[in-house]
Amino acid sequence: MIIKSMKNHFSIPFTDPIAIIFLMFSLILFAPIFSQRLKIPGIIGLIFAGILVGPNSLNLLSKNIGVTIFSTIGLLYLMFLAGLEIDIKSFQKNKNRSLVFGLLTFSIPFTIGCSVFYILLDKQIFSTLFVAIMFSTHTLLSYPIASRFGLSKTEVVTITTGGTIITDSLVLFILTILSSVTKDKLDAYFWLRFLGLVLVFMFVVVRLVPIASQYLFKKIRGDSGIQYLFVLFILFFSAFGAELAGLEPMIGAFLSGLVLNKFIPHTSALMNRILFIGNTLFIPFFLISVGMIINIKAFFSGIGAIVIAVALITVAITSKFLAAYFTQKIFKYSNNERNLIFGLSNSHAAATIAVILVGHQLKWLDETILNATVLLILVSCIVSSFVTQSASKKIVIQELEATHPQTADKQEKILVSLSNPSTMERLLDFSFLIKNSKPSQPIYPLMIVLDDDMYEKKVMAGFAAMEKAIFHASATETLLEPVIRVDLNPANGISRAIKEISITKTIIGWNEKPSKVDFLFGTLLENLLNLTDKMLIVTRCSYPLDRIGKVQVWFMESAELEFGFSDWVSMVVTLVKNTNANLVFNGNIQTIQAIRSIQKNLKNTVYNSLPDILAANFYLESVSENDLVIFIAARQGAISYQPSNENLRKMVLKYSDRCNFVIVYPEQKSENRTI
Template sequence: MLPDLFPLTDAGSVFAVLLLLVLAGPILVRPLRLPDLVGLIGLGMIVGPNVLGIVSGQVLIHALGFVGLLYLMFQGGLDLDLAGFARRRRESVIFGAATFVVPMVATTAAAVALGLPFLAAVIVGSALTSHTPLSYPTIARYDLARNPAVTASLGATLLATVGALLVLAVASAGAAGSGGFGYWLLFTIGLAGYLVVMLMGVPRFTRWFFRGLGQDREVRLTYLLSGMVLAAILAGAIGIEPIVGAFLAGLAFNRFVPDGTVIADRVSFLGRSLFIPAFLVSTGMMLDPVALVTDPTTITLGAALVAAEVASKWLASSLSGRLFGFSASERGLMFSLSVGQAAGALAAVVVGQDLGLLGPDEVNAIILVIMVTALLAGVSADRHAPNVEPPGNEGRSLGNRVLVPVSNPNTVESLVRVAGQVAGPDSGAVVALNVLPFEATPEQVRAHRSLASRAERAALATGAEVRTSVRIDASIESGVLHSVVEQEGTCLVMGWEGQSRRSGLFGTVIDRCVAISPVPVLVCRPGIDEATKRVVLVITSDELAIGTDRGLSLAADVVNRLTRQAEVPVLVVTDLSRDELMHRLDGAFTPDEVMTEPAVLRALASRVGEGDVVLAITPQASSRLGRGAHRVAQAARGRTVVVAVPK
């Protein structure tokens, strides 16, 4: 009766088995202190056609596994710290070259030494030169995505994978007898056009889409997943492996999925809970355990390739890490991210089989390498990740995480709009915060949640991602500052009435927050305009004479953000000469218009108009300039006023 029951063919039954394997795999191996992926691959091998035959050749599992493979590369692109990558591009290039050249030479030489033809050996070498960051979920769980060693390794992943796939393309073209000048000309043109579309066109289109049609999170999630699959399909159409397309799609969407936001959690959860485990199960189904332990050719070739691949990846990680000054644990993370084989190896296996260069023995040997390196990647990450300190906020841009305390229903949209424009260029997240006292009633909590929902809609309309938070604390300032630390804020936007105070700058609560805030503060008097048509920066010699230029640097950063998001001009009203002004700005931005007048406030009042956002600067503490900010608010005549206060 059982032979008639298995293998399963009903889609519902197959899916149920897959979910049971995803559930059982981690549970079985965690008591043994083994990575989850070992359990998933092992159970896939057991239920696959080579052992029990419960599931055999199922299109559903292989389709989900392929999507999981794309998802793994897509997630790596999404989580790559682009600012860190820009700072660490030297390390990425050097490590990418090392982890490409050393394994390519070692594994190709090992394959030739064991009797494989040269082209077959090159294909095997390309299979084991690239790497798939199988240990990345573990590293992300320890909040190490922005660690310099991890950033360099993820950057090297792109370089090594592209290099390996180019070698594979050349070898396969040579084996097939194609690959003339015309072929490579079309391939180069197609690759260049693809990169332009993915890295320049897609981000611009995504920004437009999120600010218009994509203000609903379900729509955004569907858009991101559709983009991943379409990028992979387009890459395959022009001769690039789909996994590279998925990685580039992750890079293109990187700035639109900020860490710690709802959309980031949904993307990550979907991959971790279904698609990536399905990929690991489908990989296990390809294994033939009998051949792995009985066939001498498979055992010999597999052992040699494992030794060559692991030794060369360890050597590249160790030498590169020491050159960059990374700790032993960080070098271990580099090894864990670069030793795992899956995506590129499986692609090379398929190509080699189609060309008739790789037989069952070679395929089983490469599958053995995949399983052993997956185990090593997981063990290395589990061992080293707890010993690495998560990075702080150093180097994060102003708009990565903008906190906005909201309490006034009349100004919530205006405040959140300014916060969204500050966060927009980084595609950062806006955190709409409500702080309530300990004695708050349930009705007050519900009212503030409703206010948070309005703030959420306003932020999504600017194209920024948003999360809301209702906090109970001893005081408003304590709640605000505690939230800045807990939410890893990079900027604080606080609402201001625009009135002067007999003592202090802006009022008791704002002054206390400004005094001890660990991040820059933008004090905002919301105006009556619903759209930004121009940014007006007010600079006086008095402000620049007191303290340093930190206030001007912050104001220049805000000017760049507001003008970029709203696509509007900037007017500078100042009592400085134009030459001195440009010297002070030092290329931070180029004003569209400069108005030089001794009486700055009178000039401002005469030029301010509908849709203007007036930006002023102030040192951290100065009652004189606090009153000056009040006079700017008066001269702005109902327009939005933002006072930039550096930390």
């Protein structure tokens, strides 16, 4: 009985569900670890793991329905993330560049492929066309590498993603035509049905899904589990709709990512959950499944297979590089940006497999081409991963070296003063949005306990509150390092913490009604402004921060002359990147010019030249709950200080029920203050 049970569990290939799941999770866990030891991209490790256990090697796993389902989910998830993480405003602004790259990465490989394989395949037109359109495809297999380096919102990644959809759509459209021609089904009814279904699909996904998403996200706010299930529902609804319309499901997955892009902030707990599950589970399944179809032995089946394989690999890699090269020359990108485009667009996987399998089923492509294509998939994925990782590293290093000198040598440390449990989450959420440092750098939540007879109980209550803060931050994988201080008054405790921890930015909440004690001895803000020169940020956020659509920044004359000028500009830019919001700068022309000089690549930004910050009264009449208004104030005696500073509190109180407000006091050096 035991022997029979053992045979059932260890039959080759595995048929027992537990054995299959155990093996898959073992590969997902250990393949990246070994890859790291060998200093190769984790993606390559997962593909080689698939080769090792696949039907063409140890034959431990077969392409059964379970593996197929998870690998399909992984591919769709990959395209969904590409749409979700893309900078939607940059995507819209650079749609013409995406179109140019898409046409180049389609036409150059197609033309070269036709020229070479028309001769190699004995002038067989249909066989040549199937191989040629296969060269034009690519899968964003190495996209997670660029995303991990924080480049998912850069222009070159954006146009590469857009170009991927264009070239793969053209390929799959031509594939549909070729299949119909060979089956004699290309008639007027085919075209009417195809175009009609595509139009219906686009209307539903682009028009109706955003309306439903906005309504449901409002209704289910706070329930992250239901939100995640809704995201998955939209993903597979769009993918299935694309399939019903005669398109490739991954096009629907990408569109669903674009549609949900504006509803899911990059720093939100929901986005973290989407990325975590995709990168940890679904996408590795897809990468392993890619390895499972690769047959290394096919390369040694004969001289003909070697010639075809070498020709396929040479044409594929060369043509994709040429497409990236011409894109670089047209749009004047750097060599590293060109290499990133090439790395992302060089890998052949999902769409390539679809084209070759259809050609093989229709008897236009033989086993030699099929096996050679599988080797092409392996080589292109390896090249893609190495090139993408190398280019991403160099681009990040370049960006760090180009950082403005005032901020380049600073290590950002954010302190959040917590005193009111009802505002704790909003204060922390704001700190997540402005955080622009390494994930390993924590945020410091601070609680000040007054030194009285009850201080011990208050300290214990403070630890309980900090546990809630840590739990809240864990949803976004933000590291917190709680700080509790016992002091005679809050201002002294906060200023001491700022000095001891070398804090660069301090966030405090809005004091609605100053007490009589505050009137006599000064408010917390007034005392802090005198005790520390570091940046102080006062927030009054009445509405959820994950719905910010526009950030309006108002600043005083001569704000550009302050020591902390570049710091607050950088903070605003980080906030906008993390929320995908529109950005509006309001102030005098000299400060606007200074902002442009240190943020030369700032896009989707409006600059309004206005004489005085009091002009905000007029503009604030039209704000909504999706707006965030930031006032850049100044300490008394600072270069940019004006009497109108004292009116900021009145403006905030007047319009506080309409939108979120923030007042920023930039870092100040004593020598910068006037006498």
